Amino acid sequence: MGNRLSVIATRTGDDGTTGLADGTRIGKDEPRMWAIGDVDELNSAIGLLCTEVLPPDIAAHLLDIQHDLFDLGGELSMPGRAVLQPARVGHLDRLLADYNADLPPLREFVLPGGCRAAALAHMARTICRRAERSVTALGREEGLHATPRQYLNRLSDLLFVLSRAINRSAGRQEVLWRPRRN
Numbered sequence: 478m479g480n481r482l483s484v485i486a487t488r489t490g491d492d493g494t495t496g497l498a499d500g501t502r503i504g505k506d507e508p509r510m511w512a513i514g515d516v517d518e519l520n521s522a523i524g525l526l527c528t529e530v531l532p533p534d535i536a537a538h539l540l541d542i543q544h545d546l547f548d549l550g551g552e553l554s555m556p557g558r559a560v561l562q563p564a565r566v567g568h569l570d571r572l573l574a575d576y577n578a579d580l581p582p583l584r585e586f587v588l589p590g591g592c593r594a595a596a597l598a599h600m601a602r603t604i605c606r607r608a609e610r611s612v613t614a615l616g617r618e619e620g621l622h623a624t625p626r627q628y629l630n631r632l633s634d635l636l637f638v639l640s641r642a643i644n645r646s647a648g649r650q651e652v653l654w655r656p657r658r659n
Contacts, residue, residue, distance in 0.1 A: 498554040512615045513553045515608035516629075520546040522601040529594035532646045535639055538572060542632065549625050553612070559622045566624060569631040576638045580645065587637075590652035591644035598640035605633040 494502045495510060503509060520543055527539050545565050552560035589599030609629035616626060644651050 497556065498551065499556065501556070508611070508615045508618055509553060509556070512608070512611040513550055515604070515611045516546055516550045516553065519601060519604045519608045520550070522597070522604045526594060526597040526601055529597060531594055531643065535643065535646075539639075545628065549628065552622075552625060553615075556619070559624065561624050561628055563624050563627075566627045566631055569628065569635050573631065573635050573638055576635070576642050580638065580641050585656075586654040587641065588652040588654055589640070591640070591649040592647040594647065595640040595644040595649065595651075598636050598643055602633050602636035602640065605629055605636055609633060 493505055495505050496502050497509075523539055523543055523546070527536060527543075531539070545561060548560045552558060589596050609626060612621065612625050612629060615621060641651060
């Protein structure tokens with residue numbers, strides 16, 4: 478493949494702009510860059526989650542998701558191109574169904590917590606929701622394929638379900654919201 482990046486500090490962004498994959502320069506504060514940054518932050522949060530002791534199947538799925546998120550970031554950096562395939566949304570749907578089938582029904586809202594890994598999954602879920610909002614806003618302004626938005630919507634749901642599965646695997650109870658604590 479050769480060297481993709483031979484120089485990291487190019488100084489070309491010192492003026493507040495950055496280059497997209499197609500060579501276009503845009504402001505670092507434009508909606509496209511917010512969306513790219515939020516997807517990148519989500520990928521980093523999932524990377525942090527992956528440093529925890531996880532069930533091997535969940536760790537493998539999260540690594541696969543990180544690759545999808547890198548594809549999504551690439552799509553966002555190439556206006557007009559579709560990189561993330563719709564089949565990946567279907568893949569998340571299947572994972573959601575599989576993991577949710579093994580969990581008890583929810584009778585109350587779940588607070589982020591339990592074991593550290595589950596709490597990190599919740600943190601990734603909230604970052605995913607922000608990324609979804611950024612991608613939705615970008616799509617409204619510039620028009621995007623539906624797959625990135627659908628993928629992030631499904632992924633946030635999956636991260637919630639995985640947080641429950643992680644707590645269960647660790648033998649930890651979920652932290653349930655108690656509406657009338659007084």
